[in-house]
Amino acid sequence: MPLLKYEQIADDLRTRISNGEFGPGQLLPSGRDLAEQWTVSRATVVKAYDVLRNDGLVVARQGAGFVVAETPIACPAGGRRSDTARVSGGAPFRRLGTPDRAVPPEHVGEVLALKTGEMALRRVRLVLLDDGAPGTLVTAWFPLDIADAAPRLSMAGPIAEGTTHYVRRQTGRSPCEGVDIKTVRLATAEEAHQLGVEQPAAVAVVLHVAYDQERRPLVCEEGVTASHVFEETDSYPMG
Structure with missing residues (x-):
């Protein structure tokens, strides 16, 4: 079964984090940037980040967006x-x-x-x-x-x-x-x-x-x- 758009975005971010593009504590792309990159709504990007947050991979930082979790x-x-x-x-x-x-x-x-x-x-x-x-x-x-x-x-x-x-x-x-x-x-x-x-x-x-x-x-x-x-x-x- 093909992945939904938000799942594709979440998987792409997982891969980039795993490959070291974003390290622990580093800021991830904004919702606006990802929405433009993937031609989707901001709500779709929010769903992607919710998946990663539920996986413990990212955390929300007040006023900044999402960063890679520092403690696995x-x-x-x-x-x-x-x-x-x-x-x-x-x-x-x-x-x-x-x-x-x-x-x-x-x-x-x-x-x-x-x-x-x-x-x-x-x-x-x-x-x-x-x-x-x-x-x-x-x-x-x-x-x-x-x-x-x-x-x-x-x-x-x-x-x-x-x-x-x-x-x-x-x-x-x-x-x-x-x-x-x-x-x-x-x-x-x-x-x-x-x-x-x-x-x-x-x-x-x-x-x-x-x-x-x-x-x-x-x-x-x-x-x-x-x-x-x-x-x-x-x-x-x-x-």
Whole structure:
């Protein structure tokens, strides 16, 4: 399905930001300039900027317009419904180590449909709480066909436009279905160290798998949260 005009504008700005044309804190083109460039109304440009703002990529600056966000955000894991903005549940994070290729745990290999001993690209981040303390340790595993087609996944720095948009731009594959499996177990030694808790410690685990249009797995994320900070609230109509 072809992108609507405001989506085209948003994607073009994502690409320009990702390519370094606009850095963190820099002012983006005005609504008037973009409207003239794309021959659209100012309202269409506003919709494009709303998309980027909901993705956490840009922020509004009083009296100036929009600037590139200076602090990248990330979500813990799971809950990626199509009507959910990227900023929902998003928080500052710290990238741990350098992305590498490794054989994932057996349960991850199974959901990614990997053969025994087959490697995947691993990216690890620590999502922080409001006070800067460790919140959720997230390990993302990408099949190597995705990693090879999207080389920035192998780089240590954050991907400004977000991995979902970047992977779609590089591969043409988009997430169409997400599956979240929630369990509870004891933390491993490494998880306890990164989360700043003493063993034995209970952790809540969310295993998130995103599938494309042909139900091929795009990524598997395992989010581990210490029990003392894990909380989930769900509001819904009744009756």
